[in-house]
Amino acid sequence: SGSVENKGRHVKAKAGLNRAILDQGWGMMVNMLEYKQQWRGGLLIKVNPRYTSQTCFECKHISKDNRQTQAKFECVKCGHKANADINAARNILSAGHAVLSAEGGCSKGRPLKQKTCDGREKVA
Ligand SMILES: [Zn+2]
Structure with missing residues (x-):
């Protein structure tokens, strides 16, 4: 915390931490969207x-x-x-x-589920 006149301590480190949290936030949001879309039969x-x-x-x-x-x-x-x-x-x-x-080509017509293209997941 702090103001323009009276800067707080470790401002740079905190900015980096905030950025890391924001990055994490987007990653989590993408995971949730992916999960929800699979659950509902949608496509992300x-x-x-x-x-x-x-x-x-x-x-x-x-x-x-x-x-x-x-x-x-x-x-x-x-x-x-x-x-x-x-x-x-x-x-x-x-x-x-x-x-x-x-x-196109991994599923005919309108793909409704992401799982129609999981050929490469079976390689491992
Ligand atoms: Zn234009």
Whole structure:
């Protein structure tokens, strides 16, 4: 603890600890999502989040300037306007679909359960 004027002790070490706890928090959340989705017969696909909030869903143009504020998205190339979270969510969904079609062939039709692709788990 501390203030800007009166800094606390071990601030750097605590920042590192906080980061470690946050990292752990995300890892646990992913584990829970995976478990819940398997339990419900759903599918969890991890995608690279890079640029999902700066990419225009309509024309795929990537620019920091597309993101005018935290909430507003306006593409500097095609003029597409959207709520920034919704634009990013659509990019994430489409990245997930891309992963699915790249992995296609391990199950026909719409995969409902992750366990349809467990061939490589049996190797050990
Ligand atoms: Zn655009």
